[in-house]
Amino acid sequence: MHRRGMISPEVFGSFAMSTVLEGPMPLESGDRLPRDEFHRRYCDNPQIRRAELILGVVYVPSPMRFDRHDRQTVDVQGWLWVYHADKPNVLVGGSATNYLLGDTEVQPDAFMFYQPPSWSGGVRIRDDGYLEGALELIVQVSASSASYDAHDKMEAYRRAGVQEYINWRVLDNAIDWWRLRDGTYVRLGPDEHGIIESEVFPGLRLDIAKMLAGDAAGVLAALRTPLM
Numbered sequence: 693m694h695r696r697g698m699i700s701p702e703v704f705g706s707f708a709m710s711t712v713l714e715g716p717m718p719l720e721s722g723d724r725l726p727r728d729e730f731h732r733r734y735c736d737n738p739q740i741r742r743a744e745l746i747l748g749v750v751y752v753p754s755p756m757r758f759d760r761h762d763r764q765t766v767d768v769q770g771w772l773w774v775y776h777a778d779k780p781n782v783l784v785g786g787s788a789t790n791y792l793l794g795d796t797e798v799q800p801d802a803f804m805f806y807q808p809p810s811w812s813g814g815v816r817i818r819d820d821g822y823l824e825g826a827l828e829l830i831v832q833v834s835a836s837s838a839s840y841d842a843h844d845k846m847e848a849y850r851r852a853g854v855q856e857y858i859n860w861r862v863l864d865n866a867i868d869w870w871r872l873r874d875g876t877y878v879r880l881g882p883d884e885h886g887i888i889e890s891e892v893f894p895g896l897r898l899d900i901a902k903m904l905a906g907d908a909a910g911v912l913a914a915l916r917t918p919l920m
Contacts, residue, residue, distance in 0.1 A: 719743055723750040727797055742787070744779045746844045748795040760862045762800075764833045767903065768860065771911055774830075775896050781807045782893070791824040792852035798845065802831040804893065826853040828892045833860045846870070850877055855892045860903075867900050887914055 716736035725733070730745040743752045756762055769786045775780040786802045805815050805827045815825035830849060834841035842859055849857050850872065857870040857877065869888050870877040882888050882900055890896035895918070904912035 717749060717751060721750055721752045724748055725750060727791070727794060731797060742799055744799055744819045744845075745795065745797040745847050747793075749844070756810060760835055761833050763906070764803045764860055764862060767832065767906065767911070768858075770908065771864075771898065771903070771915065772801050772802055772829075774912060774915060775893065776804065783807050785823075789822045790827060791818075791822060792826060792848060792854075794854065798848070800827070800830045801833045803827045804829045804896075828854070828855050829856045829858070829896075830888065831858040831860065834863070834896045835863050837892060842868075846877065847867070850875070856890060858898075865904055867898075867903060869898070885914075 696728075714732070714914045717733050719733040719737050723730075728748060733823060734740065734743050740752060742756075742825075743750065745751075745759055757813050765786065766914040767895075769784070772773070772784045780800035782804060783806075784802070784804045787799050789802075790800065790803070792798060797854050808816050811849065816824065817826055821914070826849075834846065839861070842861065846859070853872065854916075855872050857872075859868045860866075861868070864908060869880045871880050871891055872878075880888050884902050885899075887897050887899050895915075897914050897917075899911055902914065
């Protein structure tokens with residue numbers, strides 16, 4: 693006999709089990725999950741359009757704003773696309789799932805890599821269509837220097853061996869270009885014309901001021917003009 697308002701252990705156990713089994717497990721920012729469990733929950737929650745696992749911690753970002761993320765992302769993707777257009781051994785993408793270390797699964801805003809097996813780093817396109825391994829170049833568009841793109845995610849990229857990392861900090865009106873050297877990210881500075889050139893992709897040049905100003909024609913002109 694049970695007191696009124698109390699539930700027997702048998703009934704409670706059945707109720708808890710039925711609750712767990714009905715519908716997918718949630719995926720929320722701050723969760724700490726193994727990568728396999730993160731990926732399973734992500735696939736089971738199609739209403740979540742973007743989620744990442746950074747060093748074992750789940751990040752589910754807020755909806756993207758056009759003027760603080762989407763416009764900038766399209767500009768960067770277009771810049772990379774023009775570069776790769778006449779280079780069959782170079783591939784460009786954006787938002788595809790990339791498996792890095794065992795505790796990290798990301799969806800970069802834009803990225804570029806040499807088509808396997810032309811690069812010894814081991815990036816590969818898995819049988820399920822996802823990418824695995826450290827991409828040569830990753831670009832992230834973030835609100836400011838306070839974003840996790842400039843901290844935990846950058847550290848995950850460093851550990852995985854991503855050769856070049858570009859972080860566009862929209863509210864700070866700044867673009868940082870990092871190059872991995874001896875296991876440490878070193879910031880690349882612009883030349884006297886305000887242009888930075890990739891050390892991994894010869895001829896990939898970016899006019900920082902023009903990109904920040906939204907001057908697409910100026911960005912493409914710098915890309916197509918060899919440095920003297």
